[in-house]
Amino acid sequence: MTTNSACSLIDMETLERIAPIIRHTAHPLRLRILDFLSSQEEPQTVTAIIEACKSPQAIVSQQLRILKDQNVLSARRERNHVKYSVANSNVLLLLDCIRRH
Amino acid sequence: MTTNSACSLIDMETLERIAPIIRHTAHPLRLRILDFLSSQEEPQTVTAIIEACKSPQAIVSQQLRILKDQNVLSARRERNHVKYSVANSNVLLLLDCIRRH
DNA sequence: ATCATAGATAGTTATATCACAATATAATGT
DNA sequence: ACATTATATTGTGATATAACTATCTATGAT
Numbered sequence: 001m002t003t004n005s006a007c008s009l010i011d012m013e014t015l016e017r018i019a020p021i022i023r024h025t026a027h028p029l030r031l032r033i034l035d036f037l038s039s040q041e042e043p044q045t046v047t048a049i050i051e052a053c054k055s056p057q058a059i060v061s062q063q064l065r066i067l068k069d070q071n072v073l074s075a076r077r078e079r080n081h082v083k084y085s086v087a088n089s090n091v092l093l094l095l096d097c098i099r100r101h
Numbered sequence: 102m103t104t105n106s107a108c109s110l111i112d113m114e115t116l117e118r119i120a121p122i123i124r125h126t127a128h129p130l131r132l133r134i135l136d137f138l139s140s141q142e143e144p145q146t147v148t149a150i151i152e153a154c155k156s157p158q159a160i161v162s163q164q165l166r167i168l169k170d171q172n173v174l175s176a177r178r179e180r181n182h183v184k185y186s187v188a189n190s191n192v193l194l195l196l197d198c199i200r201r202h
Numbered sequence: 203a204t205c206a207t208a209g210a211t212a213g214t215t216a217t218a219t220c221a222c223a224a225t226a227t228a229a230t231g232t
Numbered sequence: 233a234c235a236t237t238a239t240a241t242t243g244t245g246a247t248a249t250a251a252c253t254a255t256c257t258a259t260g261a262t
Contacts, residue, residue: 009133009137009140009153010132010133010136010199010200014199014202016129018198018202019128020127022123022127022199023128026120026121026123026124027219028113028116028117031120032111032116035116036110039109045238045239046238046239046240047237047239056221056222056223057240058221058222058224058239059220060239061239062220062221064240065240065241079230080229080230081239082239090198090201090202091198093194093198094123094198095111096194097119097191097194097195098111098115098116101115101191147208147209147210157251157252157253158208158210159211159254160251162211163250165209165210180259180260181208181258182259183208204262206261206262207259209257209258210256211257212253212255212256214251214253214254215250215251215252217249218248218250219246220245220247220248221244221247223243223244224241224242224244225241225243228238228240229237229238229239230235232233232234
């Protein structure tokens, strides 16, 4: 160690892996969805999420897919409903981050 | 309170205000810059940041501007150098979030 | 005044994301 | 079989972001 004393920077591979997850989550409606789901005990139906978001069905459905693609949410079919829940609780730190702002 | 018990969802105005800050920060190189700056006691010159990032000057400069525009970083000129430092420590929670992943 | 160093900006092309409308699929009830 | 409710997908045009090259500006030294 000569001049530079900082040694444990997060490696680029990790940053490249995680950054898209955060970037995809950092969208107003998707954060709202995440906030809503994390506030509920049980997985919620798309209809309930639409209601909580007050946004058009197609748009909510699209955002749910994006979050599912990033493994932020998971979905399971139950009778004629699909219920979503938070799959990766790490991203909930984003919400804390926002609340503290 | 009838069926819906969740009451304190973060309001949309806040989400719309904060989301872009997070989105702009959630980029591999910009996270690296942030990580580096937060690891150093003192504000750092662009040259030092370039060195830490091992990326071309123009690109680093561009990313610094983006972070400054979002008020994540602040810059001050000192003689013939410009020194950057973390202006908004809230976003450092993103780094924690990543480390825990 | 000229030069070197440090840093910022502009221009460009490719790609990604957005919101929205329209349509499709899936399961259930009659 | 048909209608209904629940959810997903596709297509589109507008806008944003990415990485890169080239150029520009600012400060300080000779």
